[in-house]
Amino acid sequence: MESILFSLNSVMPLFLMGIAGYLLVQRGVVNENFVDQASNLCFKLLIPFSLFRKVYDAKVLDSFDFRLPLYCVLSVLTVLILAWLIWPHFVKDRARCGACIHSTFRANVVLMGIPVLTNMYGEEGALVAAMALPFVVILSNIGAVTVFTAFAPESSGARLDPRKLLLSIAKNPFIIAILLGLAAQLSGISFPPFASKSIDYLADMSTPLALLAVGGQFDPKKAAGNLRLNLTICTLRLVVIPAVVIAVAAALGFRGPELAFIFVVVGSPSAVSGAALAKVMGSDHQLTGEVTLMTSLLSAFTFFIAFTLLRSVALI
Incomplete structure (x- = not known):
């Protein structure tokens, strides 16, 4: 029962906020223009x-062990490359293909990483997550911008300008934000208290408003x-990606909070910020938002099953 409650408490708020956004639009409390502005x-x-x-x-430099961030980065990069190579053979529309690639490789690590590890392992878990989180976040966001730029509807892969791609990433x-945070x-x-508090206010608004916007864009017919x-x-x-990555990680000797964080990196719902990024960059934000809501709901069950299995064999 504890594992069920843990999984539900971790991911169900994401799904419920999306439902709230959908209902607000349907009831006329907010309109589509508000949703666009919120995104x-x-x-x-x-x-x-x-x-x-x-x-x-x-705290990147505190008790730094390169093995965990290196494995996480290589795992995300491998999934990104495979998705980039495979999805175009099945989805010909460029905007939809970009959304498929993005939703396949990019997980909601920012929202799930430290909270999940803290709930499971306390301060030790938080430190493990903090050690690898910046590297995963940087790669995931660079990958997302690259995918949406490369698969923009108005461009073709053959004519993609590398300089334009690098400029889009740099801007x-x-x-x-990530580079400034690292610096x-x-x-x-x-930062003085008033600046830290202001940053906290703005940062704390991001997830709920992004989820409301995702739900507001939801179209049941589509x-x-x-x-x-x-x-x-x-x-x-x-299912597929976490199973493979976790099996390899366990074979390499990862255990406890490290293995749990690896699962969060590859097994979390699709990134909440994906729909907002897709909409601004001309990709299929509708499909991206739908996957975010569906993975948020289903991950309540997959997290429970995965953590139960891993605990039963004493891996976490």
Whole structure:
């Protein structure tokens, strides 16, 4: 029962906030224009502040062990490359293909990483997550911007300009926020209380508003048409990828909080910020948002099953 409650408490709030956004639009409390503005606000301001705070608070150099971040980065990179190579053979529409690749490789590590490890292992878990989190976040966000830029509807892979791609990555608010967070942390800058509180206010708004926007963009008719594709991505995101990555990690000797964090990296729901990023960059934000909601709901069960199995064999 404790494991069930833990899983539900970790992921169900994400799904319920999305439902709330959908109901607000359906009841006319907010309109589609508000949803668009909320997505834009999350993309340009709130999520960057959240990323900045996460990276700034993570003590990268404390008890640093390169094995965990290296394995996490290689796992995410491998999934990204395979998704990039495989999905174009099955989804010809560029915007939808970009959304499929993004939803397959990019997990909600920012929201799930430290809270889940803290709930399971206390301060030890938080330190393990903080050690690897910045590297995963940087790669995931660079990968997301790269995918959405490369698969933009108006461009073709053959004519993709590498300079334009690098410029899009360099100008992306997520990337800028992460780099500033790393610079601030490594330089030892200490913010005065009023600045820290302001950053906290903006960062804390990012997840609930992003989820409301995801739910507000949800279209049941389009979702029904995307059901098979959604289920395929969910199966890859929540079952196939975690099973392979965790099996390899266990064989390499990862145990306890390290193995639990690896599962969070590859087995969490699709990133909440994905829909906002997809909408701004011209990708299929509808499909991206649908996968976010569906993986958030189903992950309550996959987290429970995975953690129960891993605990039964004394791996975590």
